[in-house]
Amino acid sequence: MYTKSFSHILSSPLIVDSPSPSSSSSSLTVPCFFSPTSLKSSSASLPATYFHRYSHPRSLASSLAAVMFPENSVLSDVCATGISGVVAFSCLGFWGEIGKRGIFDQYVLSDLGLKQNIKLIRKLVHINIGLVFILCWPLFSSGLQGALFASLIPGLNIIRMLLLGLGVYQDEGTIKSMSRHGDRRELLKGPFYYALSITSACIFYWKTSPIAIAVVCNLCAGDGMADIVGRRLGTKKLPYNRNKSVAGSVGMAISGFLASVAYMYYFASFGYIKNSGWDMILRFFIISIASALVESLPISTDIDDNLTVSLTSALVGTLLF
Structure with missing residues (x-):
């Protein structure tokens, strides 16, 4: 009883x-x-x-x-938080240093014939951080406690984006690596929604849910590759949105889908995802297609695509799983 x-x-x-x-x-x-x-x-x-x-x-x-202290779940989750935090913020620090040095700065001619920095590093950060972070999820326990401990890491990054965006403190490398034009106020939009989406995936879905995988993979791998592929191969524009290309949307759907399947097998190997077969793979494909479609709409220009992609993945995932 x-x-x-x-x-x-x-x-x-x-x-x-x-x-x-x-x-x-x-x-x-x-x-x-x-x-x-x-x-x-x-x-x-x-x-x-x-x-x-x-x-x-x-x-x-x-x-x-995967659990460090089987007899003490709190201590295990505290250690997992420390390890994951070091990994995540080391990645941010690494890309920040790269941003200061301008190693991945690439310039193209704009429609007006002016040189424009396409800020490749911003998308590399976008792809890398979230996917590296969820690799650490198996270190945490599987209940609500583990989810809350894990959410502290992107949660702290939400606070960091707010402080940087509001000018409370300065970090030139982070601002350069996460903004399009080097304006700190940009961190209050895309990077803020990015951290918020991953925090929400931790708290509301966690590692036993394929929806969490879909949200993070379509946000990070999918949306990140959409920009990279679109700028290099996107000569043919979408008829309903001249700011988006066919190649970018296809690249997003494929990248988000492949990342989702890879992480499905990763979490299934720890026993967190069950029934990881063709039926689940098909559902991931539908979610990635839906996310790419919404990202291609003009509304994603007005409402940040970090928000629209995450919400679409979560809503469609809720219908399918």
Whole structure:
């Protein structure tokens, strides 16, 4: 009865059910809200059927191996936050230094014949940061606690974008690597929505949901590649939006889809995603097509595409999954 009451309060795909009254009373079953960290100590006394709601037996060991302190889920998530934070902010620092040196600055002639910096580094940051961050998700526990700890990292970046955009403090490298024209106020739009979208994917969907994968992959890989491909191959413009190209939209759909499938298999290898077959792959394809279509519309010029792509992926994903 004790574990049953907790399972109603703390709904998680990893909470184990209470043993039946006929079960032996010699072993006490502890509620596993912070799985997989709490599962190790009690897994020996539990039937294999207790894990069917979480994962396939072959992936269970992989899940447990990803947790650093199986006996203390809070300490494990704190360490995971530290490691993920170092990885994420090291990436930001690296691209910031690249931005200061102008290594990836590329200039093309505009329609008026003027040299224009296309800021390739801005899209490389866009692609890299989110995809690297979610590689660290298996370090965290699978319940709400793990999601909240993980969301602290993009959450801190939201605050950072606000402080930089408002001019509270200066960071030339970050501003150059994340803005089109080197204007700090640009960080209050695209980069802010980017960090907000990844934070929301952590809190509302987390690593057991394919929707989180779709949101992050279409935002990072899809939208990032749309600009890169469109500027290099986008000679043919869309009839309903002359600012977008056919090549850019196709590149976005393909990149977002391939990244989604790759991360589907990545999380499935830890047991977080079940039924990762052709049916799920088809749904990822539909989501990527829908996201690319919305990104190509004129509305994405007025409303930042970091916001429209994320919302489209989440809404279509909710309908499909």
